[in-house]
Amino acid sequence: xxxxxxxxxxxxxxxxxxxxxxxxxxxxxxxxxxxxxxxxxxxxxxxxxxxxxxxxxxxxxxxxxxxxxxxxxxxxxxxxxxxxxxxxxxxxxxxxxxxxxxxxxxxxxxxxxxxxxxxxxxxxxxxxxxxxxxxxxxxxxxxxxxxxxxxxxxxxxxxxxxxxxxxxxxxxxxxxxxxxxxxxxxxxxxxxxxxxxxxxxxxxxxxxxxxxxxxxxxxxxxxxxxxxxxxxxxxxxxxxxxxx
Amino acid sequence: xxxxxxxxxxxxxxxxxxxxxxxxxxxxxxxxxxxxxxxxxxxxxxxxxxxxxxxxxxxxxxxxxxxxxxxxxxxxxxxxxxxxxxxxxxxxxxxxxxxxxxxxxxxxxxxxxxxxxxxxxxxxxxxxxxxxxxxxxxxxxxxxxxxxxxxxxxxxxxxxxxxxxxxxxxxxxxxxxxxxxxxxxxxxxxxxxxxxxxxxxxxxxxxxxxxxxxxxxxxxxxxxxxxxxxxxxxxxxxxxxxxxxxxxxxxxxxxxxxxxxxxxxxxxxxxxxxxxxxxxxxxxxxxxxxxxxxxxxxx
Numbered sequence: 032x033x034x035x036x037x038x039x040x041x042x043x044x045x046x047x048x049x050x051x052x053x054x055x056x057x058x059x060x061x062x063x064x065x066x067x068x069x070x071x072x073x074x075x076x077x078x079x080x081x082x083x084x085x086x087x088x089x090x091x092x093x094x095x096x097x098x099x100x101x102x103x104x105x106x107x108x109x110x111x112x113x114x115x116x117x118x119x120x121x122x123x124x125x126x127x128x129x130x131x132x133x134x135x136x137x138x139x140x141x142x143x144x145x146x147x148x149x150x151x152x153x154x155x156x157x158x159x160x161x162x163x164x165x166x167x168x169x170x171x172x173x174x175x176x177x178x179x180x181x182x183x184x185x186x187x188x189x190x191x192x193x194x195x196x197x198x199x200x201x202x203x204x205x206x207x208x209x210x211x212x213x214x215x216x217x218x219x220x221x222x223x224x225x226x227x228x229x230x231x232x233x234x235x236x237x238x239x240x241x242x243x244x245x246x247x248x249x250x251x252x253x254x255x256x257x258x259x260x261x262x263x264x265x266x267x268x269x270x271x272x273x274x275x
Numbered sequence: 276x277x278x279x280x281x282x283x284x285x286x287x288x289x290x291x292x293x294x295x296x297x298x299x300x301x302x303x304x305x306x307x308x309x310x311x312x313x314x315x316x317x318x319x320x321x322x323x324x325x326x327x328x329x330x331x332x333x334x335x336x337x338x339x340x341x342x343x344x345x346x347x348x349x350x351x352x353x354x355x356x357x358x359x360x361x362x363x364x365x366x367x368x369x370x371x372x373x374x375x376x377x378x379x380x381x382x383x384x385x386x387x388x389x390x391x392x393x394x395x396x397x398x399x400x401x402x403x404x405x406x407x408x409x410x411x412x413x414x415x416x417x418x419x420x421x422x423x424x425x426x427x428x429x430x431x432x433x434x435x436x437x438x439x440x441x442x443x444x445x446x447x448x449x450x451x452x453x454x455x456x457x458x459x460x461x462x463x464x465x466x467x468x469x470x471x472x473x474x475x476x477x478x479x480x481x482x483x484x485x486x487x488x489x490x491x492x493x494x495x496x497x498x499x500x501x502x503x504x505x506x507x508x509x510x511x512x513x514x515x516x517x518x519x520x521x522x523x524x525x526x527x528x529x530x531x532x533x534x535x536x537x538x539x540x541x542x543x544x545x546x547x548x549x550x551x552x553x554x555x556x557x558x559x560x561x562x563x564x565x566x567x568x569x570x571x572x573x574x
């Protein structure tokens with residue numbers, strides 16, 4: 032159920048990569064149950080912002096306020112740290128999602144396996160349950176990874192270009208699942224380049240340019256030609272960013 | 276004929292030193308390959324080899340301080356190994372140098388320091404014994420120490436197995452959970468160092484990683500499932516240990532190298548014949564694919 036509360040806030044956030052300041056004075060909040068698209072040209076700091084939100088990059092000033100427990104946060108980066116040669120099946124990968132809340136010592140019980148099978152069925156990968164990860168296509172792999180976040184009951188989900196190199200059927204399945212997760216109250220942030228996908232999935236957007244960020248309803252800029260050159264739009268849009 | 280075989284297999288174990296050697300090798304064969312599988316999956320195979328060499332100065336210093344006491348020498352090796360791992364992590368963290376490069380530099384340093392210390396300590400500590408091991412000289416105290424250490428490693432492995440697997444598969448996933456990531460890696464490296472130290476008496480500092488890595492990498496050519504890889508790797512290590520000891524006894528070969536060489540033969544055979552990535556297996560698959568393609572084309 033979508034609410035108007037926000038469990039993720041950025042307060043005068045300033046992030047740097049090495050000695051180079053990438054983003055400064057970022058203020059805003061992510062509503063629970065909203066899917067927020069993160070857009071901007073290459074090098075504008077999308078990955079830096081995600082790293083900052085996930086606590087992988089320490090802010091040089093300001094702070095990230097996040098009340099979502101760590102075990103309910105999930106991040107699917109574009110360049111996966113996941114080792115695809117790992118001798119593990121799709122079902123086993125999905126089941127690892129229950130580990131953070133389940134603990135390291137207890138084994139999986141029948142209810143966990145039942146939930147895992149339901150999730151795989153929802154994502155249309157039941158027939159791949161016992162297939163090794165290395166034999167999956169890009170789309171199948173992305174479905175399995177989203178399956179893990181569902182198993183994790185993620186309440187904060189960050190996705191970096193989740194539809195890149197993915198077949199159109201998978202895009203539809205993943206969009207449906209992401210909308211369902213948002214409807215259940217999850218905060219979802221997704222880096223997107225495709226404006227058509229953005230308009231269908233996201234309810235809000237953050238545009239990054241020139242080291243600044245601007246929150247805006249998706250409709251407010253979809254008509255504007257920001258995809259190729261977001262900077263002129265932002266010069267106008269960034270004015271009036273409120274403090275936290 | 277059968278009698279000859281039974282004699283060939285059983286006669287060496289009439290001797291207590293051979294029974295102790297067999298027990299030590301079997302205990303090690305049921306522990307080290309499990310860590311080897313996880314190390315190879317994490318891409319840390321070479322790191323473990325470097326680690327086994329890094330134990331040398333600790334072993335030498337323990338000898339210089341307390342004489343020929345295997346428990347203390349193993350403790351010294353453990354301390355040296357853990358210090359090297361810790362230093363490599365710190366150097367990598369603060370200088371940006373990759374951890375394997377830091378480890379390689381430190382292990383060379385440790386190796387040179389170790390050999391120097393052993394030489395300085397006089398002829399009482401046989402360099403060959405330290406470098407190549409002497410499984411046939413395992414006494415009851417050492418055997419108990421090996422068995423106790425391996426049992427402890429196995430119990431901890433069983434308890435932390437899921438965390439270790441998740442950390443191998445997707446370190447980012449575990450890092451995001453915050454609480455466990457650093458500890459899991461430290462625990463993993465601690466278990467690897469402990470097992471290497473235990474292997475040192477049997478196979479020596481130069482080949483301590485032999486029973487850990489060779490069966491583990493060989494097993495990967497035969498299965499893509501973790502639950503099959505682990506018993507396969509242990510099975511190959513057990514086989515190498517038993518046959519290696521028998522060959523060593525009957526042909527008067529040094530036991531450590533015989534065991535590691537047999538594990539190496541197992542690896543080469545697997546790399547040639549294994550269905551998953553083996554040279555011959557890949558050739559057969561390509562032939563089948565070509566044939567299928569030609570048939571479809573003809574139709």
